[in-house]
Amino acid sequence: MSASAKKRIMREYGECMTEKPAGMKINFDEQNMTKWEVLMDGPDGSAYAGGHFKLEIVFPNEYPFKPPVVSFRTKIYHPNVSNDDKGSMCLGLLRPDEWKPPNKVVAVLRLIQSLMVEPNIDDAIEPSIGNEYKENRKEFEKNAKDWVKRYAK
Amino acid sequence: MSAESINIITIDFPDPDHTETIDDSFDRLASNESFEFPVQNIQTLSSKGVERGDDPYGLLYIPALQTDECRDAEKDYVPKNATRLDNLPHDVQYALIAVAPWFSSTCMKEYFATARNEPVKAFIVYQPDPESTATPPETNDKAWAMNDGGSWQYSNQFPTYAVPGASGYLIASQMSNYSGNISTVPHGDSLKQLYPETDYVRLWAKVAADSGTQLPSLWVFLVIVLGLLILIIGATSLCMHVVQRRRRNALRRRVINGEVDLEALGVKRLTVPADYLSELPVFPYLGESDHVEKSMAQASTTADAETSPKGLPLSRRSSAPDAPKSYASAMFAQSTCPICLDDFEPKESQVRELPCRHIFHIDCIDPFLLNNSSLCPICKQSVLPPGYCPSKITNVMVRRERLISRRRAQNAAGHTHSPGNIVARLPGAYDSFRARVGGTTGGRRIFSAPSRTQSRPADIEMSSGTPPVPRAGITAAATTAPEIVAVPQPTQQNGVEECPEPPSDQPQQRREWARQRALALLGNRHGPPGGEEEEQVRSRWRRGLNKIFPGFR
CATH class of the missing domain: 3.50.30 (Glucose Oxidase; domain 1)
Known part of the structure; x- marks a missing residue:
């Protein structure tokens, strides 16, 4: 990883520290700054309220020309998060062809928060959950809350 | 004897x-x-x-x-x-x-x-x-x-x-x-x-x-058969070489005529040659002056009138008639370098301006253009001139271009049918191929839900330091090559004519569509990033075979 990329990551971390986006905490390791660990609270009013979700953000070597890779380390019942041990997400500005260097990690984190409030059904990576969200909202919320109790407390 | x-x-x-x-x-x-x-x-x-x-x-x-x-x-x-x-x-x-x-x-x-x-x-x-x-x-x-x-x-x-x-x-x-x-x-x-x-x-x-x-008759027979075989192989090889050579030349011609955009199609990841890069304007950042505000206003109102300041012959947009402007006007709203996020220091930072008028620190943009891509990191518009053609057109590039144009023709032909059917008809190899291609560059996605842009929450669009993207690229492309509207410009991100709408009525169809979509997304992330790497992965005999029979799959 080039020095400029490191500088950029440092800078972004600094911005995250000054802005202090609500409802999340960033664990930053100076030794391995390409891997961030984020603790995100389930947003109030969503099915995930009360849960604490661990996320991992990995910066590729080509950062900022390639998007960071975001994955949920805590299992979450969500149409946009893959339901496996990877917990990967790939949508919106996280997609390689839509990522632009001016985008920042803060934006990524905000995107995730907003997706927890309102999943993006059209980009669902788990279509069954997406369908449930669309057609049987009650069942979806029940399941999501169930998972929060089980995994995200 | x-x-x-x-x-x-x-x-x-x-x-x-x-x-x-x-x-x-x-x-x-x-x-x-x-x-x-x-x-x-x-x-x-x-x-x-x-x-x-x-x-x-x-x-x-x-x-x-x-x-x-x-x-x-x-x-x-x-x-x-x-x-x-x-x-x-x-x-x-x-x-x-x-x-x-x-x-x-x-x-x-x-x-x-x-x-x-x-x-x-x-x-x-x-x-x-x-x-x-x-x-x-x-x-x-x-x-x-x-x-x-x-x-x-x-x-x-x-x-x-x-x-x-x-x-x-x-x-x-x-x-x-x-x-x-x-x-x-x-x-x-x-x-x-x-x-x-x-x-x-x-x-x-x-x-x-x-x-x-x-020689004994059996040997004679064997030798004759062997000779014939070699002759046939040689003739076939020669024919294929000739055909492939003609295809390469044709592709080169079309690239030079601007009918084909290799990088936008995802055929080949281009980089900017150093000598061309050095021709792109470099100047000290002048700071946010009156010009900037003026040009900002202009940019927002009549984006089409935006033109390269010096009427650069290299510019991808054919220039609109009016207004050669000063350098300062070029830097519309950019006060920070989008790559390192540092602010430009007025009169100190040396910035490079791309034909799309985006400016960057020289140190930030040059390595990217030299090594990674020829597209502007912000608007994905090509930095290279319209007729630019890489010195070497390889058979792999020819093959991909043909495959893509064939699929596109198929898609266009099958467009009257239900989009769900299109997805179902696509062979698996095509999916993975397109996924790979999509991963290589700022190409478009295969399956995109058109409503996604609307449903996306507003606050995730990063606006700081992102200038309004001039729309001139599209119109210019349409005027220079009106017959090839099927060839997308990189700015037409959401692939209007190609991405099927999610079939909305039958849940069965819809589920299938979503599954395909998810697979495509995963493919995006795991696919090999470029043509060269893929070539190396191929086995040696396969490469040898390709040398003898170019265009053979």
């Missing part, structure tokens, strides 16, 4: 005991008073020891037998006083040709054993049937069986020829005529006047082997 004929003549040569100088010279006797016989219908049993152009010759003699049984049996086939080794000069080793009847395999072994110890150049055998004039059977016939698996042919250092029985008996009887001294041979009286009495008059033979270029 088979024998075509054996020519037997009668010769006179001096007795080495009675001459001063021993040489190999001999006199051939006149044909009217001697025995001359060209043997026909010869079967070659073994051609061992015969070199091309080295026809065996020698004095005819009958080799001695070792056992009494064979000697007794021989009497029926060989006249009593036929020429033996004893009837030839003893001290000089003349070249010899042995003659023997093949009446039993055991006695034949004795004949061969004797002949091996003598300077025999060839062995003539004849069949015991005195009436036979036909060509004797071939070497693997049971008439020549020795019950030793044919090893006699290898242990003999001389060739063996079989002649018909009639010829054999004739030769043998003549050998009995020419075995004594000069006065006893036919026409001895007249010969005595010509030659000294001590001279020998004997039969001499020369085998005329054929040219030897003739």
Whole structure:
């Protein structure tokens, strides 16, 4: 990883520290700054309220020309998060062809928060959950809350 | 090498005991008073020891037998006083040709054993049937069986020829005529006047082997087949090379004419050559001046009028008619470098402006353009001039371009059908291919839900430092190449004509669509990033095959 990329990551971390986006905490390791660990609270009013979700953000070597890779380390019942041990997400500005260097990690984190409030059904990576969200909202919320109790407390 | 004929003549040569100088010279006797016989219908049993152009010759003699049984049996086939080794000069080793009847395999072994110890150049055998004039059977016939698996042919250092029985008996009887001294041979009286009495008059033979270029028929056949195969492969390879070369040239022409955008199609990831990069304008950042606000206003109102300040011939947008502006106007709203997020220092930071008017720190943008991509990181517009063509158009690029355009034509043709059907019809290979292509560049996605842009929360669009993207690119592209609207410009991110709408009615269809979509997304992330890497992954023989048959899949 080039020095400029490191500088950029440092800078972004600094911005995250000054802005202090609500409802999340960033664990930053100076030794391995390409891997961030984020603790995100389930947003109030969503099915995930009360849960604490661990996320991992990995910066590729080509950062900022390639998007960071975001994955949920805590299992979450969500149409946009893959339901496996990877917990990967790939949508919106996280997609390689839509990522632009001016985008920042803060934006990524905000995107995730907003997706927890309102999943993006059209980009669902788990279509069954997406369908449930669309057609049987009650069942979806029940399941999501169930998972929060089980995994995200 | 088979024998075509054996020519037997009668010769006179001096007795080495009675001459001063021993040489190999001999006199051939006149044909009217001697025995001359060209043997026909010869079967070659073994051609061992015969070199091309080295026809065996020698004095005819009958080799001695070792056992009494064979000697007794021989009497029926060989006249009593036929020429033996004893009837030839003893001290000089003349070249010899042995003659023997093949009446039993055991006695034949004795004949061969004797002949091996003598300077025999060839062995003539004849069949015991005195009436036979036909060509004797071939070497693997049971008439020549020795019950030793044919090893006699290898242990003999001389060739063996079989002649018909009639010829054999004739030769043998003549050998009995020419075995004594000069006065006893036919026409001895007249010969005595010509030659000294001590001279020998004997039969001499020369085998005329054929040219030897003739190979056994099976080998000839194999060689011909092999030759044909090589010829066909060569011709096919040549044809494919020619075709591929024409395709490459055609693609190059289309790239130069601006009909094809290699990078936007995802055919090839281009980079910007250093010498071209150095032509892109570099200037110190001037700060947010009045110009900036003015140009911002302009940019937001009439984006189409945005044009490159110097009417750069290299600019991708064909320029709108008006307004050459100062450099300062170019930096509309950019006060920070989008790559390192540092603010530009007025009058200090050296910035590079791309044809799309986005500016960056030189240190930030140059390595990216040199090594990674030729697209502006912000608007994905190509930095390269419209007719730019990479120096090398490879077969892989040709193949991808053809595949993509073919699929696109299919898609266009199938567009009247339900989009769900399109997705279902696409072969799996196509999905992965497109996924790969999508991953390489700022190409578009295969399956995109058009409503996604609306449903996306507003606050995730990063606006800080992102200037309004000029729309001129699209219109210019449409005017320069109106016939190729199917070729997307990178700015048309959401692939209007290609991305199928999610089928909304049937849940079954919709689920299938979503599954495909998810697979495509995953493919995006795992696919190999570029053409070169993919080439290396291919196995070696596959690459070799491709070298011989370019365009072969």
